[in-house]
Amino acid sequence: MKKQLVLLFTMLAIFVFSNEARSFTFKDNLNDGDTKGWMFVSDDERSTDPASCWTVENGRLLESCPWDAQLALVANRSFSSHTFKTQVEVLGSAGVVLWYRDLNNYVAIGCYANGAAIYVNEACDGTTYSTVYSNTSGQAGTFDFQVNADSKNGTIDFYVGGKHVFTHTVQASVRSGLSGLTGGNNGGYFDNFSISSTPVDKRK
Numbered sequence: 001m002k003k004q005l006v007l008l009f010t011m012l013a014i015f016v017f018s019n020e021a022r023s024f025t026f027k028d029n030l031n032d033g034d035t036k037g038w039m040f041v042s043d044d045e046r047s048t049d050p051a052s053c054w055t056v057e058n059g060r061l062l063e064s065c066p067w068d069a070q071l072a073l074v075a076n077r078s079f080s081s082h083t084f085k086t087q088v089e090v091l092g093s094a095g096v097v098l099w100y101r102d103l104n105n106y107v108a109i110g111c112y113a114n115g116a117a118i119y120v121n122e123a124c125d126g127t128t129y130s131t132v133y134s135n136t137s138g139q140a141g142t143f144d145f146q147v148n149a150d151s152k153n154g155t156i157d158f159y160v161g162g163k164h165v166f167t168h169t170v171q172a173s174v175r176s177g178l179s180g181l182t183g184g185n186n187g188g189y190f191d192n193f194s195i196s197s198t199p200v201d202k203r204k
Contacts, residue, residue, distance in 0.1 A: 023196075023197075024077060024079075024196070024197060025194070025195065025196045026074050026077065026193075026194070026195045027193065027194040027195075028061075028193050028194075029059065029191060029192050029193075030056050030059050030060055030061050030190075030191060030193075031059045033056050033059075034056060035051075035054060035056060035061070035072075037074065037075055038054075038072050038073065038074065038075055038180070039072075039073050039074075039075040039076075039178075040053070040054055040070070040071065040072055040073070041070075041071040041073060041100075041103070042067065042069065042070055042071070043068070043069035043070075043071065043103050043123075044067040044068045044069050044070070044184075046067050047065060047067040047070060050070060050071070052065070053065035053067070053070045053183075054070070054072050057189070059191065060089075060189040060190060060191045061181070061189065061190040061191070061193075062188070062189050062190075063094065063181070063182075063183025063184075063186070063187035063188060063190070064186055064187075065183075065186070065187075066185060066186060067184065067185075068093075068184040068185065069108070069182060069184055070182065070183050070184060070187065071097050071100065071106075071108075071180060071181070071182050072180045072181045072182075072183075072190075073097065073100055073178040073179065073180035073181075074178060074179055074180050074195060075178075077178065077179075078176055078177055078178060079098070079099075079149075079176060079177070079178070079179050079195070079197045080151035080175065080176040080197070081149060081150050081151045081152065081197060082098075082149055082179065082195060082196060082197025083146070083147065083148050083149070083195070083196055083197065084096070084098075084146070084147055084179060084193070084194060084195035084196070084197075085144070085145065085146045085147075085192070085193070085194050085195075086144075086145050086181065086190055086191070086192060086193040086194075087142070087143070087144055087145075087190070087191045087192045088142065088143045088144075088145055088188060088189070088190055089141065089142045089143075089188050089189040089190075090110075090111060090112060090113040090115070090141065090142075090143065090187070090188040091113060091186050091187060091188040091189070092112070092113075092183065092184055092185030092186040092187045092188065093110055093111065093112050093183065093184045093185055093187055093188075094110055094111070094181070094182065094183045094184070094187040094188040094190070095108060095109045095110020095111060095118075095119075095145070095181070095182050095183075096108070096109050096110065096145055096147055096179070096180070096181055096182065097109075097178075097179060097180050097181060097182045098147060098149050098156070098177070098179040099149070099151075099170075099172065099175050099176060099177040099178075099179070100177045100178040100179065100180070101174070101176075101177040101178075103123065104123055104124075104125060104126040105123055105124060105125065105172065105174070105177070106122075106123050106177060106178075107120065107121070107122045107123075107156070107170055107172075108120075108121045108122075108182045109121075109145075109147070109156070109158060109168075110182055111135065111143070113140070113141055113188075114140055114141075115135050115137075115139055115140035115141065115143065115160075116134070116135060116140075117132050117133065117134060117135055118132070118133045118134075118135050118158065118160070118165060118166065119131075119132055119133075120132075120133070120156075120168050122170055122171055122172065124170075124171045124172045125172075129171050131168060133158075133165060133166040133168075134165075135160060135165060136163065136165055137159075137160035137161045137163040137165055138161065138163075139160050139161045143160055143161065144159075144160065144161050144162065145158070145159070145160060146158070146159040146160075146162070147159075149175075149179075151175040151176060153169075154169050154170045154172070154173075154175055155167055155168065155169050155170075156168045156169075156170065179195055181193070
């Protein structure tokens with residue numbers, strides 16, 4: 001009986017540990033004044049030091065370079081299906097990034113300050129696909145973005161100010177990678193970033 005109880009508790013512990021190990025939540029309100037937990041990449045060859053484009057200013061992350069496509073990614077975490085939110089004050093162009101594997105494979109979603117349209121730019125094996133959706137949320141200038149990414153179906157549900165704006169189906173068959181933020185042309189300010197998902201098991 002004692003051996004059976006030990007075995008039962010061992011199996012239970014393994015089950016709980018396994019599920020906890022696979023879940024992950026990252027939050028950053030930038031109030032600590034640093035960019036710990038982030039990595040920086042540029043998809044514009046004119047930018048030779050991507051990290052220099054990003055600074056924390058008054059508790060918000062600012063992308064302030066004149067170049068296009070500057071990326072701030074949650075470091076060392078590869079995601080498949082996940083949900084993330086952020087508040088964005090757009091100065092140039094700004095938005096979010098998901099399923100970043102390299103500069104030839106990622107999805108960027110963003111807009112300009114007027115908020116009239118939301119742009120989806122997908123790099124898939126070096127080919128870029130672009131789609132434009134009308135922004136029906138009524139928000140402009142400062143936005144509350146939410147992304148629900150489903151890696152199994154390849155769909156992205158995008159919300160602005162809590163209002164569903166579009167569902168987009170990506171071209172890529174491999175739908176996992178890093179997620180984060182994108183800015184360009186003095187992109188803007190980001191705050192209250194949160195992401196929740198199950199990291200990809202790299203042993204598979």
